[in-house]
Amino acid sequence: MIEIKNLHKFFGKAHILKGVHLQVKKRDVTVIVGPSGSGKSTLLRCINRLEEIQEGEIWIDGENISSTSTNVYKVRAEVGMVFQQFNLFPHMNALQNVTLGPILTNKKPKKEAEHSAMELLRKVGLSGKEQTYPSQLSGGQQQRVAIARALAMQPKVMLFDEATSALDPELVGEVLNVMKQLAQDGMTMIVVTHEMGFAKEAANRVAFMDDGIVVEEGPPKEIFDHPKTQRAASFFSKIL
């Protein structure tokens, strides 16, 4: 469903992604792990075209989304993204945060968008918080609104960019639970995380990135317990 071929990304002279290859099948939950600076976040940002790429191809559902002729707005609408810092719109309440995309991008009638948004907020455990502004929500609640906001676009794939890294430890669980639920519901997900527990429990693929490439990729058990490369082995020995 998603195929990334020989992806290169430069920031000025800095070569960040150096030929990434990755395949994600429909309903796969792929967790990307690796040391900081290895290009995990940049890779996610390329998949919904928040970053332009310099070389290589990204295919989603048989469409080359990295080609210049592709409608970038359509790509972004079809690829949901959840950010480390939540990035909720602080001047809008939870419901408005979730309905904005469907109303403006997908041209849904307001009533219909609100109806689905309330359903999504219920799904992430935030019934009754529709009228609440982000500043009055905890970090975990904000991140769950952000997940609902991304889901409201009915994306083909959800990208999670260290979605729990900015949370207080006691709030991490509630967000991970929502993510696990999503995985069980069959959502295709690419998750950058340091939560190895989540990787072991919810992922069916793990990709280890280092220095701008995917060094190893496979089922969690295989990658964690029998890494083929020295780089992966030494990384896991530090964090597991």
Place this chain on the structure above:
Amino acid sequence: MEKLLHNIIEFLPSLLKGTQFTIQITFFAIIISTLFGFIFSLCLISKKRYLNKPVRIFINIIRGTPLLVQMFYVYFVLPDIGIKLGAMEAGILALSICYGAYHAEIFRSGIISITIGQWDAAKSIGLRYHQIMSRIILPQAARIILPPMGTSYIILLKDSSLASVITVRELTRAGQLIASTTFENLTVFTMVAVIYIILTQLLNLFIHAMEKKYRLK
């Protein structure tokens, strides 16, 4: 005392006539300079060199020359290249360009104060540039833009008095004319000052109402 009252009643109509011009100039100049400022600021924050370079140079020229000189320029020099404007229009244009340059920086500071994460999130749900600006960035930037913008509007109102040098009979000019024939300097210029204070206070009320509207929830 009786003479003072008599003077006030006698001077008031022509001062109010001048006030009317002052309000007109200020009103149009505020709207146009705000529009200019916004457009200039979009050019300034643009990554395209052909947009940000010329505007940066233009703003530096405008900020580097006195408004009084700009008034003379618009009124006396532009006709030489075929652009003839009435005194009133010339005054509004000069004020709009001059304050447009300042307002560009005010808009810019507000826009760049919004974290890049807001842009990312808005883009990630497929929003277009104009939607991100109008729905996400400006409503948040307003909180930062409005206080300095309010100050700028008040200075603009007072600087509309410079239009007197290009023959616009606004409030200051109206006062000058009365004073030069009656020699009642104290009365006339005190009245002028009081009217300016009333106008600036009204403007203040408007700004505060706007600030309240965009306060953080």
